[in-house]
Amino acid sequence: MTTTVNVLILSAGRRVELVRAFQRQHPGLDVTPRVVAADASPLAPALYFADAHEILPRCTESNYIQALLALCRKHAIDLVIPTIDTELAVMAANRELIEETTGALVAISDTYSIAICRDKVKTHAYLRSKGLVTPHLYTEDEVTGLRVTFPAFAKPRGGSSSVGAQRLDTLDDLEVARRTTPDLMVQSYAAGDEYTVDCFIAPDGRPLSITPRLRLATRSGEISKGRIHHAPEVIEATERLLAALPLRYHVTVQCIVENGTVSFIEINPRFGGGAPMSIHAGADSCLNLYRIRLNIPTTPTPAMDGATFLRFDRTLQLGTTTEPQAVLFE
Missing domain, CATH: 3.30.1490.20 (ATP-grasp fold, A domain)
Known part of the structure; x- marks a missing residue:
């Protein structure tokens, strides 16, 4: 008998790939995923690829948390996935309320870690205090x-x-x-090879995956072409970073490597736009979250080294009704 796990992806925006990654079936795991995508805009493309979608107020509005709680109860949400920087502090501050009220697991780090990561000056000072390199x-x-x-x-x-x-x-x-x-x-200015590192940290602090992605090309701040590259110096430096800061669940780290020195630029305690690259290569954060939610033991999930990924646009036509029919044009 399979278990249905209802996943809520917040600020879904253009994250069609992430919606589909959570919808994917996992052999050997008796889970039927059901993904609910939410956004403040009805024109967010990812809404129309989810199994259900909802419109929420912006996270800066006073009624946001109450609307979120109502949504979680309506869809019996099991997992809540924040995706944008501006909602992280709000979600971390209300994590216990959300979990106790709805029974859902909110996949987010604690308020201490979020506060450090969201302020890049604090990030710089903290990493330097732990002996890590930053520009x-x-x-x-x-x-x-x-x-x-x-x-x-x-x-x-x-x-x-x-x-x-x-x-x-x-x-x-x-x-x-x-x-x-x-x-x-x-x-x-840090010159060298730029890496994005997808990490997944279990609730007990164990890193289950550390996946460096070499950024081959970017567009509007997000990776558009990337290659999994298990650079040992990047993995070792990221291990030290994760040991120094109590981050949890999916975390995206950015760094520059020049002459073997790893210099950290940013820590984003959420799914980055290119996270599906690591997920498809085997470092499956979605699978880890399903296991954690169902109290199934977790094990390391390494990614396939050398896998190259290219991202591209698609066109979605909306109908004229309140529930648009999605038509894709390749």
Whole structure:
């Protein structure tokens, strides 16, 4: 007899691949997945690939949590999957309420870890305090005094999806960035091979997978072409990072490797846009979450080294009714 597991993917947006990854059947696991996708916009494409979909208020609105609780009860949700940076603090702060009220498991790290990861200045300071390498962070005095060595790199300290992130090559670039980018932080420019590392950490702190993906090409801050590459220096450095910070469930780490030195750029305690690459290669975070939810023992899930993935667009036509018919054009 199979068990139905109802999964709620929040802020589903364009995450069609993630919806399908959770819908996939796993041989040997008697689970029938049912995926509910939610978003603040009825025009989020992933809504129409899920088994059911709902519209939620934005996570910044006062009625968000009550609406989320009602949705979880309506669909008997077993797993809640946050996907965007702006909702992480809200979900972490309300995790116990959601779990106790609905019985669902919220796949998120604790408020302490979220607070460090969401503020890139705090991330830098924390990693440095643990002996991990990150690009040099210029002080406010150095930035305002224009005492910056170029090239440099600037981004908002609480930014997301590479919005506002930019390379600086001249003093003019720096001055424009200071005028146009709120809460700016400036670091030395890290050159080298850029990796995204998909990690899955069990509730007891055991890393079940550490999967480095070499970023071959990106678009709008997300990977569009990538290759699984089990670079030993990246795996070893990521192991030290995970030992230093009590992260849980799926986590996406970004780093640069130059001459064997691994320099960490960001920690995103959620599924990244390219996570389905690692999932399809064998580092299956969806399978791990199903096992955890059903109290089935978890084991390491390594990815296939060398697997290359290409992402592309599809077109979805919506009908004119309140429940649109999805028509795909390849």
